[in-house]
Amino acid sequence: DIQMTQSPSSLSASVGDRVTITCQASQDISNYLNWYQQKPGKAPKLLIYDASNLETGVPSRFSGSGSGTDFTFTISSLQPEDIATYYCQQYDNLLITFGQGTRLEIK
């Protein structure tokens, strides 16, 4: 199986800060990487697909980059409503795997 190592596991930042989360795959997955946001008690929401494509309706402060084994998810200016847990997910093969998640809190 392809292992996804996401870091940090938790993060505290202030409103307006630039926030970065990384995800590393255990082998080359090209750009087959998605990012999700999950708020407490809610289902996950797709934010970024194919490593860098913004899902329709998602604010432009969210972005993604990377290819191969190293990927980055960025919030350019943190807003209070961005408090959530964020997950990366690979689909390079048919055994889909998620990162362990990053819990984002407001400082």
Add this chain to the structure above:
Amino acid sequence: EVQLVESGGVVVQPGGSLRLSCAASGFTFDDYTMHWVRQAPGKGLEWVSLISWDGGSTYYADSVKGRFTISRDNSKNSLYLQMNSLRTEDTALYYCAKDNAPRHYDPHAFDIWGQGTMVTVSS
């Protein structure tokens, strides 16, 4: 409105069986691969299974292979997960999710999720 609604989650004893259902609306159901994803209490997301748009291909996580069976009825816009030989570690909120790539056999991204149905395996 595009919507997925899961049902069927209950408390069941170890070794028991259960069938989950997911009713889809607001999109052309038989154009899309569908998935089950689960989340144990306080834990992260775990992909469980997928079924292709035409029902011809199915895949499973190693943790459920041989015990769970995914199926769909395109005439009823419905997705199912038959769960047998349940274990305490199967306790989780089970989500159905829609793939975002029409008429593809390979998975892509999960763009629509249901609200989840809770399965508790306990004696």
